[in-house]
Amino acid sequence: MPAWPLIDSALIRLFRFRTRGFLKMVDATGQVPRPPPDGECYLYVHIPFCASLCPFCSFHRVQHCHAQAGPYFTALRAEIRLYHEAGYRFTGVYFGGGTPTIEPEELRQTIALVRELFPVREISVETNPHELQPPLLELLRAAGVTRLSVGVQSFDNQLLRDMERYEKYGSAEEIIARLKSAAGLFPTLNVDLIFNQPHQSLASLERDLDLIRELGVTQVSCYPLMTAPSVKRRMTTAMGATDNARLRPFFDTILRRLQPDFTPTSAWCFTRRGTAGDEYIVAAENYVGVGSGAFSYLGGILYATTFSLAHYATQVGHGLTGITARHQLSAGDQIRYTLLVRMFGLRLDREWARARYGSRFFYTVWGELATLRLLGAARRTARGWQLTERGMYWLMLMMSEFFGSVNTYRDAMREHISGELEADLTLRSKVRPLLVAANPQSNSRA
Ligand code: SF4
CATH class of the missing domain: 1.10.10 (Arc Repressor Mutant, subunit A)
Structure with a gap:
C-alpha cells in the first residue's frame, strides 16, 4: 500500500x-534506590569489554584490557552485594555487554555470587561466536546458565567483513560449526541477527534465516541496524549508508521465513518452542542495572550509572552504587x-x-x-x-x-x-x- x-x-x-x-536525566547520588515493596525485580549486569570494537556499535563498550577487567568485576560483585543488603530479591539476571564472557573465571564467580544471594530462575549471558569453545561452554553450563545469546549478526562473509567481524569473530563456516557445538547445551540458545545492513540483500537475509531454522538454535532476535551519531561516520565508511525504505521488506521476509517453526515472543524476537522471551524489560516491570553504563527502572524512576570506569570504581569503593543520574517519569510517561x-x-x-x-x-x-x-x-x-x-x-x-x-x-x-x-x-x-x-x-x- x-x-x-x-x-x-x-x-x-x-x-x-x-x-x-x-530521558531527561539529572544528577543523582549513588545511594541504593528503594526496592519495590516485595523486593522482586530483574538484575542486569553490564560488562563493557570487547576484544575489538565493531564500527556500527553504539553500546557502552571499551577495548578489553585484562588488568582493568579484574578490578571491574570485583567492583561489580561489591555493587551486587549492596543491593542484596538493601533488601532486593532478584528473580533473574542478564549479563550483557560488551562481551560478558571475555573473562570467564570472573564471570563464573559473579554468577556464583548472584545465585548464592538471590533466588534467580533465569541466567542469561551474551557472548560472541569466537568465544564458543568447549571449555567456556562447560563453564557456563556448570554455572547454571539457562540462556546463551550469541551475537552472530550475519552468516554472510561479505557482511561480516563489512562489520569488521570476519577476522576477529570468525567466518560464517566457523560460526556455524561453533553454534552446532553449543546446540542442546542450554535451555535457550539465542542468535542475534542484524537486518537492513547497507550491502545486505533479501536473499542474504533469507539464507541467514534458513540457517537459523536448520541449526539447533531455539531463539532468534532480529534487530534493525541501529547506530548513534558518534559512530555514524565510521559505520558509513566501513559498511555503507543505510536505507530505511528497505526496513519493511526485510521485516516481512523475517515474518514469512521464520513462521511457523518459530513464533514471535516480542516484536523482534522469535522462539522455537515458545519458551523464554528476549527482552528483560518486557518480562520484568522493575529492573536494576549494575556496572558502568547501565540503566535501571524502579517505581517510575529511570536511573543511569556512570560511563567512566574510573568513576565507577571510586563510587563503589565508597560504598555507593554506580548511579550518577536519574529521571522521575511523570505519571503519564510511566x-x-x-x-x-x-x-x-x-x-x-x-x-x-x-x-x-x-x-x-x-x-x-x-x-x-x-x-x-x-x-x-x-x-x-x-x-x-x-x-x-x-x-x-x-x-x-x-x-x-x-x-x-x-x-x-x-x-x-x-x-x-x-x-x-x-x-x-x-x-x-x-x-x-x-x-x-x-x-x-x-x-x-x-
Ligand atoms: S557489537 Fe558486540 S562485540 Fe562488537 S563492539 Fe558492540 S558489544 Fe562489542
Whole structure:
C-alpha cells in the first residue's frame, strides 16, 4: 500500500513527541534506590569489554584490557552485594555487554555470587561466536546458565567483513560449526541477527534465516541496524549508508521465513518452542542495572550509572552504587512507557493494567490504543489487546527509536568522559607494543 511510508513517518513523529520526556536525566547520588515493596525485580549486569570494537556499535563498550577487567568485576560483585543488603530479591539476571564472557573465571564467580544471594530462575549471558569453545561452554553450563545469546549478526562473509567481524569473530563456516557445538547445551540458545545492513540483500537475509531454522538454535532476535551519531561516520565508511525504505521488506521476509517453526515472543524476537522471551524489560516491570553504563527502572524512576570506569570504581569503593543520574517519569510517561514495553511484548492485559494503574491507564493512552486498533496494529481480545503482524513492524520501529534516544544519551555521557577515554587509548597504544614485544603470544588480554 503506497501510504505506508507516510503512516510510518507520522507514527514515528508522534512517538517522538509523546516520549520526549523519557530521558531527561539529572544528577543523582549513588545511594541504593528503594526496592519495590516485595523486593522482586530483574538484575542486569553490564560488562563493557570487547576484544575489538565493531564500527556500527553504539553500546557502552571499551577495548578489553585484562588488568582493568579484574578490578571491574570485583567492583561489580561489591555493587551486587549492596543491593542484596538493601533488601532486593532478584528473580533473574542478564549479563550483557560488551562481551560478558571475555573473562570467564570472573564471570563464573559473579554468577556464583548472584545465585548464592538471590533466588534467580533465569541466567542469561551474551557472548560472541569466537568465544564458543568447549571449555567456556562447560563453564557456563556448570554455572547454571539457562540462556546463551550469541551475537552472530550475519552468516554472510561479505557482511561480516563489512562489520569488521570476519577476522576477529570468525567466518560464517566457523560460526556455524561453533553454534552446532553449543546446540542442546542450554535451555535457550539465542542468535542475534542484524537486518537492513547497507550491502545486505533479501536473499542474504533469507539464507541467514534458513540457517537459523536448520541449526539447533531455539531463539532468534532480529534487530534493525541501529547506530548513534558518534559512530555514524565510521559505520558509513566501513559498511555503507543505510536505507530505511528497505526496513519493511526485510521485516516481512523475517515474518514469512521464520513462521511457523518459530513464533514471535516480542516484536523482534522469535522462539522455537515458545519458551523464554528476549527482552528483560518486557518480562520484568522493575529492573536494576549494575556496572558502568547501565540503566535501571524502579517505581517510575529511570536511573543511569556512570560511563567512566574510573568513576565507577571510586563510587563503589565508597560504598555507593554506580548511579550518577536519574529521571522521575511523570505519571503519564510511566503509563506510556508501560504501554510501549507491553505492546512490544505483543500483548497488554487489561486487568493487569487496571490493577497496576487504575482507570487512569486507559484515560492516558486511549488515543494510542484507538490509533493502534484503527490502523490494524492491535486487536481486542477477551483479556485486552494483542499486537498484529502489522503492529509488530511499528513496534519494532518505535523500540528502535527508543534505543536511538538511549544511544544519544550514551554519546553525551561518553563526551563527558572523553578525556578519560583518550588517555586510556594513548596509554594502550604505548603499552601494547611493549607487551607484544615481551610476549609475542599475547592477545587482547594484554
Ligand atoms: S557489537 Fe558486540 S562485540 Fe562488537 S563492539 Fe558492540 S558489544 Fe562489542
